[in-house]
Amino acid sequence: MARRARMLAETETDLAGSWPCRYPTSVVWVSAGTWDGARTICPVVAHMVCCRHPFSVAIGLCRTEVAGGYYRRYAYDLAKETGEFVVNQPPVDSDALTALLGSYSGRGEAPDKFARAGLTAERGLCVAAPVIAECPLSLECAVTDEVIVGTHAVLIGRVLAIHGEGRS
Numbered sequence: 001m002a003r004r005a006r007m008l009a010e011t012e013t014d015l016a017g018s019w020p021c022r023y024p025t026s027v028v029w030v031s032a033g034t035w036d037g038a039r040t041i042c043p044v045v046a047h048m049v050c051c052r053h054p055f056s057v058a059i060g061l062c063r064t065e066v067a068g069g070y071y072r073r074y075a076y077d078l079a080k081e082t083g084e085f086v087v088n089q090p091p092v093d094s095d096a097l098t099a100l101l102g103s104y105s106g107r108g109e110a111p112d113k114f115a116r117a118g119l120t121a122e123r124g125l126c127v128a129a130p131v132i133a134e135c136p137l138s139l140e141c142a143v144t145d146e147v148i149v150g151t152h153a154v155l156i157g158r159v160l161a162i163h164g165e166g167r168s
């Protein structure tokens with residue numbers, strides 16, 4: 001099939017037809033929270049392992065209002081407040097839960113996402129942010145850097161603890 005190419009304007013916010021598509025290919029559930037119980041879960045496609053020593057990951061979170069339904073993520077504010085977040089690998093066949101978790105912000109009086117999704121918040125070893133018990137892998141992270149990229153902020157998190165099946 002012939003491929004099409006087009007330039008993308010810097011101000012373009014409606015990416016329909018360009019994205020979403022098959023890139024990126026995976027989603028993680030970022031959990032963030034405080035010791036006094038504020039918490040949320042934010043599905044994130046903008047994620048990567050960015051360093052092995054020290055083991056570090058990067059996540060991209062929207063930090064401002066943008067046309068097309070983008071808004072500042074509560075997870076961003078909680079991660080900034082605490083300096084912590086958890087990257088959770090979703091269980092298999094959890095697309096419907098991802099859609100639910102990504103369908104509204106957990107800020108303010110919104111229904112608690114753990115309760116809505118039937119997920120269990122576990123106490124982490126190192127961070128206040130809740131670990132999601134049903135996930136096969138969870139990485140407790142401390143924010144070490146932030147890079148502002150337009151509407152989104154990329155938070156670099158140093159992995160402090162790993163919860164996973166199998167090798168530990």
Ligand SMILES: Cc1cc2nc3c(=O)[nH]c(=O)nc-3n(C[C@H](O)[C@H](O)[C@H](O)COP(=O)(O)O)c2cc1C
Pocket residue numbers: 027040041042043044045046047060061062072073074075076098099101102103104105106107
């Ligand atoms: C599959 C999927 C991927 C998403 N990826 C991102 C992302 O990479 N960065 C982001 O800021 N929001 C992303 N979102 C949107 C947030 O998950 C969504 O706005 C979420 O409800 C924010 O919750 P919060 O305000 O409680 O943090 C994604 C949503 C879905 C469904």
